[in-house]
Amino acid sequence: MTPVLSLVEVTKSFRQNGRVLPVLNGITLDVGEEFVAILGPSGCGKTTLLRIIAGLEKPDGGRVVFHGGEARVGFIFQFPTLLPWLTVLDNVALPLRANGMSWSEARERARKYLSLVGLQAFEDFYPRELSGGMKQRVNIARALAVEPTVLLMDEPFSNLDPLTAESLRSEILDLWTLGVTTVRAIIMVTHSVDEAIFMADRLVILTPRPAKIAGIVEVNIPRPRDRRSPEFQKLEDKVYELISA
Amino acid sequence: MVDAAYLMLCAGASLARMLAAYFLSVVAALILGTAMARSRAVERALLPILDILQSIPILGFFPAALAFFVRVLPPGAGAEAAAVFLIFTSQVWNLIFGVYTSIKSLESQLFEMAKVYKLGRAATFFYICAPASRNSLVANTLISWAGGWFFLTSSEIIALGAAEYRLTGIGTFIMESFEKGDVESFYAGVAALLAVILATYVLLLNPASEEVLGRRLLSVHATYAALHGLASAAWSALANALVSAERRLRAPPLAAKIAAAAAVAALALAALRGARWQPFDASGLLPLFVEVAEQLPVSLARVAFIVALSAALSLAAAYLSYTRAGAAALVALAGEVLASVPAVVWWPLLSALALGSPLGPHLVAAIVLLQGSLWYLYFNLIVYGLASLRRELDEMASVYRIRGWWYVRAVFAPSLLPSLTAGALSAWGGAWNATIAAEYATFGGRVIDLGGVGALMNKKAAAGDAAGVAATALLLSLVIVAVNKTLWRKLFQLVESRYGGGE
Numbered sequence: 001m002t003p004v005l006s007l008v009e010v011t012k013s014f015r016q017n018g019r020v021l022p023v024l025n026g027i028t029l030d031v032g033e034e035f036v037a038i039l040g041p042s043g044c045g046k047t048t049l050l051r052i053i054a055g056l057e058k059p060d061g062g063r064v065v066f067h068g069g070e071a072r073v074g075f076i077f078q079f080p081t082l083l084p085w086l087t088v089l090d091n092v093a094l095p096l097r098a099n100g101m102s103w104s105e106a107r108e109r110a111r112k113y114l115s116l117v118g119l120q121a122f123e124d125f126y127p128r129e130l131s132g133g134m135k136q137r138v139n140i141a142r143a144l145a146v147e148p149t150v151l152l153m154d155e156p157f158s159n160l161d162p163l164t165a166e167s168l169r170s171e172i173l174d175l176w177t178l179g180v181t182t183v184r185a186i187i188m189v190t191h192s193v194d195e196a197i198f199m200a201d202r203l204v205i206l207t208p209r210p211a212k213i214a215g216i217v218e219v220n221i222p223r224p225r226d227r228r229s230p231e232f233q234k235l236e237d238k239v240y241e242l243i244s245a
Numbered sequence: 246m247v248d249a250a251y252l253m254l255c256a257g258a259s260l261a262r263m264l265a266a267y268f269l270s271v272v273a274a275l276i277l278g279t280a281m282a283r284s285r286a287v288e289r290a291l292l293p294i295l296d297i298l299q300s301i302p303i304l305g306f307f308p309a310a311l312a313f314f315v316r317v318l319p320p321g322a323g324a325e326a327a328a329v330f331l332i333f334t335s336q337v338w339n340l341i342f343g344v345y346t347s348i349k350s351l352e353s354q355l356f357e358m359a360k361v362y363k364l365g366r367a368a369t370f371f372y373i374c375a376p377a378s379r380n381s382l383v384a385n386t387l388i389s390w391a392g393g394w395f396f397l398t399s400s401e402i403i404a405l406g407a408a409e410y411r412l413t414g415i416g417t418f419i420m421e422s423f424e425k426g427d428v429e430s431f432y433a434g435v436a437a438l439l440a441v442i443l444a445t446y447v448l449l450l451n452p453a454s455e456e457v458l459g460r461r462l463l464s465v466h467a468t469y470a471a472l473h474g475l476a477s478a479a480w481s482a483l484a485n486a487l488v489s490a491e492r493r494l495r496a497p498p499l500a501a502k503i504a505a506a507a508a509v510a511a512l513a514l515a516a517l518r519g520a521r522w523q524p525f526d527a528s529g530l531l532p533l534f535v536e537v538a539e540q541l542p543v544s545l546a547r548v549a550f551i552v553a554l555s556a557a558l559s560l561a562a563a564y565l566s567y568t569r570a571g572a573a574a575l576v577a578l579a580g581e582v583l584a585s586v587p588a589v590v591w592w593p594l595l596s597a598l599a600l601g602s603p604l605g606p607h608l609v610a611a612i613v614l615l616q617g618s619l620w621y622l623y624f625n626l627i628v629y630g631l632a633s634l635r636r637e638l639d640e641m642a643s644v645y646r647i648r649g650w651w652y653v654r655a656v657f658a659p660s661l662l663p664s665l666t667a668g669a670l671s672a673w674g675g676a677w678n679a680t681i682a683a684e685y686a687t688f689g690g691r692v693i694d695l696g697g698v699g700a701l702m703n704k705k706a707a708a709g710d711a712a713g714v715a716a717t718a719l720l721l722s723l724v725i726v727a728v729n730k731t732l733w734r735k736l737f738q739l740v741e742s743r744y745g746g747g748e
Contacts, residue, residue, distance in 0.1 A: 016652075054361050058358055073361065077357070079352075081354045086376075094368070097360030097368075098364040098372075099362075099363055
């Protein structure tokens with residue numbers, strides 16, 4: 001496995017009312033060209049770990065190493081996080097513009113990724129004119145448009161209705177398996193065991209706070225996966241055991 | 246005979262002064278408001294300072310500011326700069342707070358997005374902070390613009406002891422016409438002033454608030470559309486240039502840091518040069534203290550009465566514009582124009598009333614005070630208060646037939662209470678500021694002195710005692726801030742806990 005990024009002994013604690021609250025207790029993990037899901041009880045620090053990888057927070061100890069040059073990261077936020085005063089197109093183009101492209105180049109590239117998520121007809125719309133699912137697609141297009149090597153997803157489907165969530169899951173999997181993007185690794189934080197097994201190649205299960213890695217589970221089921229198949233069910237039981245242990 | 250060309254020149258000069266001050270206010274508001282919202286350290290340093298600055302009688306520091314500017318700059322330019330500065334101080338505070346609260350209330354996720362995608366400071370400012378502030382800038386401009394006109398004329402004729410500065414402008418035109426007994430020119434001047442004020446609202450501000458805030462106001466859109474096109478082209482060119490430059494430079498270059506440091510040093514040097522006062526006589530402090538303490542109750546009674554009256558009047562106006570949709574646009578326009586009538590114009594305009602009876606001067610003083618305070622309440626209720634009325638409560642009232650007085654008592658007034666108290670706080674500051682124009686007036690060779698702290702400051706200014714005026718204003722500021730921190734804070738907490746927020 002050629003590692004895309006490595007976490008080395010990452011620790012983090014927060015200060016709350018004068019007390020030190022350890023959150024991450026030495027996380028070491030190599031991520032190759034794969035889809036990794038991070039699972040754990042709520043409040044265990046999964047999102048903190050993702051934020052550290054994204055550079056939104058600094059770890060107290062340890063390192064995040066991106067192999068093979070520049071760390072280009074796309075981040076699919078839990079909420080769409082779109083700017084209400086920019087059109088769909090400009091929301092996707094803004095990170096590119098802010099990092100050196102001209103508006104016309106940036107918009108050209110943004111168009112390409114909007115059509116990848118099926119929103120080419122909506123580029124002149126404003127976020128308030130879109131449904132929740134469409135807004136989340138813009139969020140995805142924006143993350144892909146920076147042409148990242150690592151794609152981070154923070155519970156990306158948790159605020160959508162079940163039908164929309166399911167179709168977006170399949171779309172992300174299609175983009176991933178077809179290899180039409182620049183993404184070499186996906187790291188997704190989720191609290192749904194079902195979603196993790198359905199999508200990921202490998203599950204990293206964290207313990208309650210302060211989080212350590214409780215176990216790593218390989219998902220060797222060919223895609224598209226059937227949730228009712230015996231091996232899916234068996235894996236699900238195994239993961240639940242690890243979580244509640 | 247009215248000299249029409251000269252009148253036009255005067256009106257143009259005043260308008261230019263207003264626009265210059267407003268431009269500076271918006272720039273300052275965007276920069277300071279953003280800095281406060283984005284940096285904890287800046288917020289901690291500036292918030293209490295601005296809180297005090299916006300609630301003290303700025304007019305009292307004007308002679309000192311004038312003396313400062315005249316000393317730093319050549320006299321003509323100094324008086325001009327002092328005038329623009331005075332107008333600036335009457336416009337800027339609510340704009341700063343508007344920008345600050347708009348950015349503060351954005352979801353923090355937007356800034357995380359900016360960080361993940363490496364948006365620099367310029368990109369974050371132009372694409373997140375500035376657009377987020379747009380609505381509140383427009384809403385606050387309606388108030389600031391009126392506040393600016395109110396003090397405009399006070400800033401055009403400035404006497405500091407023996408020295409008197411007269412700037413070319415509509416305020417000077419009106420006062421001079423009155424002094425010469427040229428009734429025709431006097432009324433032409435007042436009419437021109439009102440026309441200019443009306444035009445700025447109908448052609449610029451009302452269309453802007455219609456388009457941005459979606460409020461129906463009397464407006465003509467063509468001029469605004471043209472100007473808006475120009476302004477947004479300039480704005481996006483600026484955004485593009487700075488975002489590109491930032492990308493190329495990445496780290497703030499040393500040259501820029503040095504330039505900034507040099508600018509700060511130059512400003513500090515200029516300030517030092519200007520601040521060489523006549524040595525201040527500390528022994529004069531105790532008599533001054535006694536003087537202020539004597540005059541304070543007089544002004545306090547006036548101010549308290551006026552704030553209460555303002556609250557009642559603006560509640561009535563808000564109710565009228567809420568229940569009669571047709572009246573709304575007219576009520577708003579009447580408010581905008583009346584709010585803008587400069588303080589010093591009232592005295593000559595109502596001279597018959599002022600000189601007619603012993604009660605006359607007090608009536609005119611009340612009008613000027615009302616002028617300085619009512620509009621803060623009025624605009625707060627119209628812009629923010631009416632927007633906070635909840636439709637469900639209205640529907641509930643209509644289902645259960647709660648109407649008329651009971652509707653006002655049980656639904657309308659309580660819903661408006663948070664914005665009423667916010668407006669009343671500003672109105673209270675505004676009324677104190679207006680005491681300087683209300684309690685003392687000279688026009689047509691007559692002096693009207695109604696006593697109070699405002700009159701005291703006027704008399705000191707007339708004697709050329711800039712330091713005395715500033716010291717009086719400082720004492721008064723201390724009293725006002727003390728009241729704000731005790732009485733007003735209590736009131737805010739009470740109202741917020743009982744009437745604020747949701748259910």
